[in-house]
Amino acid sequence: MSSLLQTIDVNKKFGGLSAVTSLNMDVGAGDIIGLIGPNGAGKTTSFNLITGVYTPTSGKVIFNGQDITGMKPHAITHLGVARTFQNIRLFKEMSVLENVLVAQHMRMGANIFEATLRLPSYLKKEKHVHERAYALLEEVDLVEHAHAKATSLSYGKQRRLEIARALATEPKLLFLDEPAAGMNPQESVELMDFILKIRDQFNLTIVLIEHHMQLVMGVCKRMYVLDYGVTIAHGTPEEIQKDPKVIEAYLGVE
Template identity: 55%
Template sequence: MILLSVNHLSKTFGGLKAVSDVNMELKIGELVGLIGPNGAGKTTLFNLLTGVYKPTDGDIVLRRETIVGLKPHQINQKGIARTFQNIRLFSNLTVMDNVKIAYHQHRSYNMLSAILRLPSYFHGEEEMDKKAERLLEIFKLGHKKDELAKNLPYGEQRRLEIARALAAQPQLLLLDEPAAGMNPQETAELMEMIRWVRKEFDLTILLIEHDMSLVMGICERIYVLDYGQIIAEGTPEQIKSNPKVIEAYLGEDVTHAHG
């Protein structure tokens, strides 16, 4: 079953077509890669999917319902969460609070209960604390829950960002270069974590990544974007041997991309 379909999507800034007539489909439970040279339009596409930008043309349909025109928080509530190329945590809040913020949109109490400090407020907060702690344990951050986010090492900040995205209880998770700045060991661990998260949380994942070993190792299908257009789509094997893709992006070193 199709979770998300992107139909003839375009975005123009002034005279520049950042995304041009893009068509994509994501099936429920798939792990799909989005690759291409710098400036190909990958992050612009993520910004369109999450409501940061409004498309110039085309449609984005999530579970048979258009999401074009909705604000980012509304799209998030409908089930799309993302991480960013440059980590965007609330750096002066604790690790725990970073995750709890994402849970708040699913809170079981209303604003009045919070203002009047009614029992439903305390019960709801306790429930959120438990959920947040469980999520932090999964991401091996439980022992750091009271630390400020900015004091975590880089790899742990990445994990916290993914944990926070999952706290929004999405069906589709968009990961924007999650391995950026990681060493090979951290990348290998991240790869395992993405696989596990997809299975455990029953997610569909779309991943932008430059690390070819990661993309080829975990993605079932890959879309290739160049100058804002999809130039290829297929399995890792098909993409590796596609002459158009080799010319536009992968170069001769594609034969060394393992996985």
């Protein structure tokens, strides 16, 4: 399987603190990869380095054969990388539908002249964008809430809306930062099925940070484990469960 994403000796320092040290990930097209570790291990920082929120101190990030190291987040999104956040970041004053619509503007291909004059070419694109937004809401079981305010949704449904908004950018690679955070056990089980469904339906590659071990072990083909910014293990869920370094990082030693 060909690599869609590679991080090559990626390092990030904040002053004298090494937040991430020699991150080497290899993510194949169609993979679902887990990035796990104790709190403060550098997981979200790693996401931020790949998606352009932070610029690596050294090392390279290669996506789909292109060096994207240090590119701006919007440029990386345009290439086909999308993400959700540990703390849900919806447009709170917008409706559910509007949250999905706003994410599609980068793919709409309209210019100011077309939009200002409401030319037929613009109206056709606008119609297509609305149809696709409704279709995405249908896929995440939110279409009945299309005109409700985003903040009126339950926590689990807000998570689904955030994923739908990410899907609206037409990604090849989707980063999910603790998608099960705040969910009850039943919602977490449903989320596991949902992640597998969207991977297949949208031909996605997915990398996720998750503390919910049942979920991450259930959906991930391979896993990377970070501790204090250092990769301490890499392998299948079965290998990770038995790794002494992972057990020590999570449980400590006597």
